[in-house]
Amino acid sequence: MKSFWTALLFTFLLISCGTLPQKQETLTNNSKNTQPFSTTNTVKPKLVVGIVVDQMRYDYLTRFYNRYGDGGFKRLMNHGFNLTNNHYNYVPTYTAPGHASIYTGTSPMNNGIIGNNWFDKFENKSIYNVSDDSVEPVGTTNAEGKMSPRRLLTTTVTDELELHTQGRSKVIGISIKDRGAILPAGHAADAAYWYRGGDEGTFISSTFYMNELPQWVKEYNSSNPSQSYMKEWNTLYPLDSYLASGTDLNEFEKAPRGKETATFPYDLPALQDKNGGYSLLKATPYGNSLVADFAIAALHNEQMGKDNIPDFLAISFSSTDYVGHQYGVNAVELEDTYLRLDLEIERLLNALDNQVGDGNYTIFLTADHGAVNNPAYLQSQGIAAGYFENDDLEKFLKEKLTSTYGNELLIKKISNSQVFLDYQELEKAQLKSEEVQRYLSILLTNYPSVDKVFTREALTNSNFTDGVGALIQNGFHHKRSGDVVYVLEPGVISYSRTGSTHGSSQSYDTHVPLLFYGAGINKGTSAQRTHIIDIAPTISNLLGISFPNGTTGNPILSVLK
Numbered sequence: 001m002k003s004f005w006t007a008l009l010f011t012f013l014l015i016s017c018g019t020l021p022q023k024q025e026t027l028t029n030n031s032k033n034t035q036p037f038s039t040t041n042t043v044k045p046k047l048v049v050g051i052v053v054d055q056m057r058y059d060y061l062t063r064f065y066n067r068y069g070d071g072g073f074k075r076l077m078n079h080g081f082n083l084t085n086n087h088y089n090y091v092p093t094y095t096a097p098g099h100a101s102i103y104t105g106t107s108p109m110n111n112g113i114i115g116n117n118w119f120d121k122f123e124n125k126s127i128y129n130v131s132d133d134s135v136e137p138v139g140t141t142n143a144e145g146k147m148s149p150r151r152l153l154t155t156t157v158t159d160e161l162e163l164h165t166q167g168r169s170k171v172i173g174i175s176i177k178d179r180g181a182i183l184p185a186g187h188a189a190d191a192a193y194w195y196r197g198g199d200e201g202t203f204i205s206s207t208f209y210m211n212e213l214p215q216w217v218k219e220y221n222s223s224n225p226s227q228s229y230m231k232e233w234n235t236l237y238p239l240d241s242y243l244a245s246g247t248d249l250n251e252f253e254k255a256p257r258g259k260e261t262a263t264f265p266y267d268l269p270a271l272q273d274k275n276g277g278y279s280l281l282k283a284t285p286y287g288n289s290l291v292a293d294f295a296i297a298a299l300h301n302e303q304m305g306k307d308n309i310p311d312f313l314a315i316s317f318s319s320t321d322y323v324g325h326q327y328g329v330n331a332v333e334l335e336d337t338y339l340r341l342d343l344e345i346e347r348l349l350n351a352l353d354n355q356v357g358d359g360n361y362t363i364f365l366t367a368d369h370g371a372v373n374n375p376a377y378l379q380s381q382g383i384a385a386g387y388f389e390n391d392d393l394e395k396f397l398k399e400k401l402t403s404t405y406g407n408e409l410l411i412k413k414i415s416n417s418q419v420f421l422d423y424q425e426l427e428k429a430q431l432k433s434e435e436v437q438r439y440l441s442i443l444l445t446n447y448p449s450v451d452k453v454f455t456r457e458a459l460t461n462s463n464f465t466d467g468v469g470a471l472i473q474n475g476f477h478h479k480r481s482g483d484v485v486y487v488l489e490p491g492v493i494s495y496s497r498t499g500s501t502h503g504s505s506q507s508y509d510t511h512v513p514l515l516f517y518g519a520g521i522n523k524g525t526s527a528q529r530t531h532i533i534d535i536a537p538t539i540s541n542l543l544g545i546s547f548p549n550g551t552t553g554n555p556i557l558s559v560l561k
């Protein structure tokens with residue numbers, strides 16, 4: 001890899017082109033371009049790096065603390081500001097709403113990203129949060145490139161930075177997941193890059209951002225970056241040293257296709273064909289390594305943080321989520337993934353020190369949601385937990401609607417624990433929506449494992465200030481959301497018996513790390529409760545720029561110098 005980058009650097013110096021176009025050249029052409037933008041704060045970062053670790057529970061900082069090195073998570077924790085009581089303030093706690101809320105400073109009620117997928121009642125079909133048929137893939141012909149942030153309704157902190165600097169800031173989003181790159185980068189970004197697995201193993205984009213990949217990305221992709229990671233995955237340290245996790249062999253984990261047990265070592269080349277080619281790397285620590293490689297390449301090739309106009313690099317490590325889903329919260333595989341991620345973060349910080357200089361950049365690190373411990377494992381420990389069958393619920397509700405109103409079509413869809421009513425059918429049957437909402441609410445409240453139920457009527461007419469009601473209201477978008485919302489009892493999920501998931505209002509899903517480090521940031525720790533929507537206004541305040549236009553959070557003043 002090193003010789004490749006040396007060669008690339010020479011190429012860069014020789015032809016001095018092939019990066020993303022310098023927007024300021026098209027706007028103005030004077031020497032003021034590199035002058036610092038005046039703001040009220042005295043310490044200004046040249047570069048902000050947002051790091052989202054997908055599915056990182058807060059306790060992964062503490063559970064593996066003794067095994068982390070000094071240069072990764074612990075450098076941020078001990079030399080930056082550690083907010084130990086940071087939470088999501090809405091449900092559902094999924095990847096797309098998570099990334100959207102971190103960067104917009106508000107929750108789905110305003111930013112409109114109410115799930116990864118949701119039933120779109122206006123298009124009358126289930127949609128994916130960043131899918132966009134009006135754009136074309138760039139760097140691939142695969143439809144995985146047809147993505148954009150068009151469904152995101154409010155601005156991001158990255159948008160506001162671009163607006164503030166007349167587009168002179170460089171803003172780039174990078175992730176394995178499209179939504180992990182696109183939603184943080186916002187609408188006005190220079191680029192968002194996400195991973196295309198399958199038989200390609202490369203980073204791609206869409207025509208929303210560019211018509212072709214920059215030369216350095218083309219060269220990066222043509223070096224076949226994924227192949228070097230298609231190797232054995234074994235534990236970083238001796239297996240018997242993984243005392244912060246359960247035993248490697250247990251009944252709560254799911255083995256990849258083609259392997260009998262979810263146990264080390266994993267022979268990735270042998271498993272490749274049955275697990276989607278390079279897509280297999282997503283559910284290994286090497287997906288994080290690929291993201292770190294590509295982020296460092298972007299840093300160098302796009303000369304980020306080199307002048308006094310702040311740039312923004314938004315990185316999201318997704319493999320932690322794939323590993324968590326497959327093996328669960330308590331797995332050796334998960335611990336190993338975090339120990340290796342710690343080293344990737346150290347590598348990234350070292351690259352930032354070399355290029356931008358310690359003290360010239362600001363980092364925040366958080367997660368898009370947490371995860372529940374495997375319910376079958378919790379049950380084995382005598383803890384209340386269980387599984388929920390969505391299909392059974394749908395059948396039950398439709399049967400009841402048929403016997404009461406003679407019409408099972410009143411339910412259009414059940415999606416993300418929300419019942420969407422069919423307004424045309426209601427009209428035909430001359431039924432009031434509120435009446436059916438209330439009836440469904442009674443049925444749901446008495447249904448096994450359903451904990452609480454809220455109707456559209458209640459969410460429209462009341463203002464919930466705390467508790468589950470507030471979390472639901474913050475996640476409820478009046479146009480896009482359904483008509484009856486239910487939450488399950490703690491520890492109950494709708495998922496397979498192996499691995500973990502997330503999405504609830506419980507603390508295991510809402511409690512995530514929040515670390516700040518670097519320029520303009522105090523050193524310290526606080527158990528003061530903060531919310532995910534406070535991150536964007538905190539960074540906006542640091543940069544002296546407008547808050548994202550839907551912001552409902554507040555700057556965390558104790559963090560800022």
Ligand SMILES: [Zn+2]
Nearest residue numbers: 055095321325
């Ligand atoms: Zn997930």
